[in-house]
Amino acid sequence: MVVYRCMHLPPYKLYTRRTKLFFMQFSMCSLYPKDERAMCACFLGKDSSVVRDMKKLRSDALMWAAMVSGSISLHDLEQEAHGRRSWDGGRCDADFIKECEKEGIKVFGVVFTAQGYEVAIALDEKEGKLLSFGRKKEGAKNAVWGLNEFYNNRFQKIFKGWKDYFSDVLKDETGKPIKNFIEETACRNIKGEVIRALWTCELPKYFDMNSYYMCKNSPHWQRYIKKIIEMQIDAGVHGILFDETGAPFDWSMLGGGFCRHCMKKFESYMVEKYGKKFEGFNYAGFLKKRKCGLGATLKNLKGVPYWKDYRLWALESVRENLEELAEHARKYAKGKGKEVLITGNYAELLPYYFHVIDLVDIVNFEIMLSDPPEKNTALYRLARALARDKPVTAVPTIFNAADFRERKRKTDISNLEKYFIAEAAASQANYQIPYSCFTIAGKGAYYPDVDALEPYRSFIADNPELYGGKPMADVSLVCSFASYFWTFDWVNFPGSHMKAFFEAERILNDRHVQYDISILGDGVYLDEFYDTGSADIVILPNVEFLSDAQRKWLEDKEILIGKPDALIPSIKSNLPGASILAAYKKGERAMLHIVNAQYAEGGSFFPLRDVGIDLGKKIKSAELYTPEGIKEIHVSGSLLKIPAIPIYGVAVVEV
Numbered sequence: 299m300v301v302y303r304c305m306h307l308p309p310y311k312l313y314t315r316r317t318k319l320f321f322m323q324f325s326m327c328s329l330y331p332k333d334e335r336a337m338c339a340c341f342l343g344k345d346s347s348v349v350r351d352m353k354k355l356r357s358d359a360l361m362w363a364a365m366v367s368g369s370i371s372l373h374d375l376e377q378e379a380h381g382r383r384s385w386d387g388g389r390c391d392a393d394f395i396k397e398c399e400k401e402g403i404k405v406f407g408v409v410f411t412a413q414g415y416e417v418a419i420a421l422d423e424k425e426g427k428l429l430s431f432g433r434k435k436e437g438a439k440n441a442v443w444g445l446n447e448f449y450n451n452r453f454q455k456i457f458k459g460w461k462d463y464f465s466d467v468l469k470d471e472t473g474k475p476i477k478n479f480i481e482e483t484a485c486r487n488i489k490g491e492v493i494r495a496l497w498t499c500e501l502p503k504y505f506d507m508n509s510y511y512m513c514k515n516s517p518h519w520q521r522y523i524k525k526i527i528e529m530q531i532d533a534g535v536h537g538i539l540f541d542e543t544g545a546p547f548d549w550s551m552l553g554g555g556f557c558r559h560c561m562k563k564f565e566s567y568m569v570e571k572y573g574k575k576f577e578g579f580n581y582a583g584f585l586k587k588r589k590c591g592l593g594a595t596l597k598n599l600k601g602v603p604y605w606k607d608y609r610l611w612a613l614e615s616v617r618e619n620l621e622e623l624a625e626h627a628r629k630y631a632k633g634k635g636k637e638v639l640i641t642g643n644y645a646e647l648l649p650y651y652f653h654v655i656d657l658v659d660i661v662n663f664e665i666m667l668s669d670p671p672e673k674n675t676a677l678y679r680l681a682r683a684l685a686r687d688k689p690v691t692a693v694p695t696i697f698n699a700a701d702f703r704e705r706k707r708k709t710d711i712s713n714l715e716k717y718f719i720a721e722a723a724a725s726q727a728n729y730q731i732p733y734s735c736f737t738i739a740g741k742g743a744y745y746p747d748v749d750a751l752e753p754y755r756s757f758i759a760d761n762p763e764l765y766g767g768k769p770m771a772d773v774s775l776v777c778s779f780a781s782y783f784w785t786f787d788w789v790n791f792p793g794s795h796m797k798a799f800f801e802a803e804r805i806l807n808d809r810h811v812q813y814d815i816s817i818l819g820d821g822v823y824l825d826e827f828y829d830t831g832s833a834d835i836v837i838l839p840n841v842e843f844l845s846d847a848q849r850k851w852l853e854d855k856e857i858l859i860g861k862p863d864a865l866i867p868s869i870k871s872n873l874p875g876a877s878i879l880a881a882y883k884k885g886e887r888a889m890l891h892i893v894n895a896q897y898a899e900g901g902s903f904f905p906l907r908d909v910g911i912d913l914g915k916k917i918k919s920a921e922l923y924t925p926e927g928i929k930e931i932h933v934s935g936s937l938l939k940i941p942a943i944p945i946y947g948v949a950v951v952e953v
């Protein structure tokens with residue numbers, strides 16, 4: 299295994315709290331306007347009907363749910379928390395949080411760690427009255443309000459400014475006062491240009507605004523974020539969700555990671571690693587001389603001098619920044635006699651997130667869902683292996699939400715969402731209900747049919763004994779952190795290792811071969827054996843990097859070369875490939891999760907009929923539980939016979 303060793307990575311710290319969080323169910327509860335979206339940092343005030351919907355969906359916690367407008371200013375955040383919003387005059391979030399708390403629902407405040415805003419405002423001529431927020435207004439005095447104006451204490455008759463929250467003025471490295479907050483803290487590409495957060499600047503725009511991609515390597519931005527965290531905790535949030543967890547490196551297709559703060563930190567890294575010859579080294583300038591641009595960034599700088607050093611430094615930076623913020627949140631909450639849960643957004647489980655799983659209490663990520671018969675189990679199962687005993691939840695991407703919204707206009711898609719709920723549950727994870735989910739295009743948010751989904755969510759909430767246990771694995775599918783990290787780029791997304799991993803998982807799923815996941819770290823950024831499966835047969839999908847210890851581990855395993863389509867499953871069935879069978883062992887019982895993926899266009903499913911499952915052992919008893927009620931099941935020796943399954947069922951078998 300090729301290991302490019304870090305010289306100053308802090309030792310592993312385990313923040314895992316052994317709690318009863320495993321069976322938590324989540325909803326995204328942004329509540330953007332139903333038919334007109336404002337922007338990421340401006341949520342419509344939530345009334346009691348939202349709380350009733352969340353209670354009906356059996357939601358234990360709400361993600362992307364409260365207090366996000368710090369991306370505009372701390373004044374707006376304070377209004378959102380305790381007053382009346384400038385953009386809609388809606389109820390304050392503190393009251394919403396209290397109402398949720400009475401129902402046992404936790405609310406997560408959101409910190410957009412990589413978004414900074416400027417929005418249009420309209421004022422009277424004396425700048426003493428706000429006429430419009432987020433929109434220009436004909437005949438009024440039009441201006442801009444955002445982080446710069448807040449920092450410079452503009453419009454003091456209407457908005458509070460920096461001096462109302464901080465006692466000092468920011469200074470740069472030379473001791474000079476900073477005049478432009480965004481210029482100081484925004485991400486920059488190799489050319490030195492400020493980068494926009496494109497996903498919040500969609501067309502048609504519903505706010506006149508600019509959205510900037512911000513850099514957590516700026517100490518001033520980190521300080522500002524800490525103040526947001528403190529205000530959220532003071533307002534009563536039960537948890538903090540750090541969105542854009544790996545910024546500025548996770549979405550490097552934007553070209554981030556080259557502001558002066560990043561370059562100064564990278565210079566220090568190189569000096570510590572290679573000596574004084576790198577004093578004054580500016581990697582952005584170095585790359586510019588070699589005419590590197592967006593193409594090099596999309597390939598994660600592969601082949602460019604010092605690219606390995608830069609990538610490893612990025613890993614350190616992601617961890618250092620998130621650890622600093624998470625520790626600040628926990629320490630501040632403790633000082634207030636509280637405890638907060640911490641989560642992030644580990645979108646698509648990119649390699650920049652593996653080594654920071656231990657910093658959070660809940661593994662939360664965006665997932666690009668595919669319609670059945672395509673399956674989404676690979677990321678769920680991988681997240682579960684990484685999370686160990688922590689809860690895992692995934693929300694559909696903003697592209698999915700836009701698609702769902704358009705489909706819902708034409709047909710009922712509730713059955714499809716039931717399938718997504720079941721698919722995640724069968725993987726011991728949670729499908730996060732996208733209630734008022736932000737969409738990347740088109741007007742408004744996506745709202746599901748709450749009444750239709752309630753039986754499926756209640757089924758999971760009321761039957762926790764059906765979940766958990768160890769996979770009854772025939773094989774272990776290997777995910778190599780090092781192989782993923784070094785082959786990952788945006789041109790060949792997600793890289794050769796993960797392409798092979800997903801293909802092997804698909805074949806196993808289609809043949810209903812039971813598997814668990816072995817995660818092999820690099821021994822530096824992730825434990826050499828972060829999580830290893832129990833099966834004696836191992837599948838190595840394009841694993842390029844193995845340590846001596848990992849090779850020794852493999853000596854006791856039977857390594858399957860090539861595609862796993864020749865495997866004979868130990869649990870045999872007549873289930874079609876367009877279905878999911880996931881088996882877990884709990885004590886003396888086997889839990890067989892069966893998910894029907896025979897999807898028909900138009901929102902319906904062809905029911906699974908006359909299902910036969912042979913466990914190879916004599917069955918003492920068996921029961922089938924479904925969201926529609928306990929269903930008929932027949933036992934004959936080692937064979938289970940199930941007449942029909944609409945979408946989801948769990949057979950509890952004692953052998």
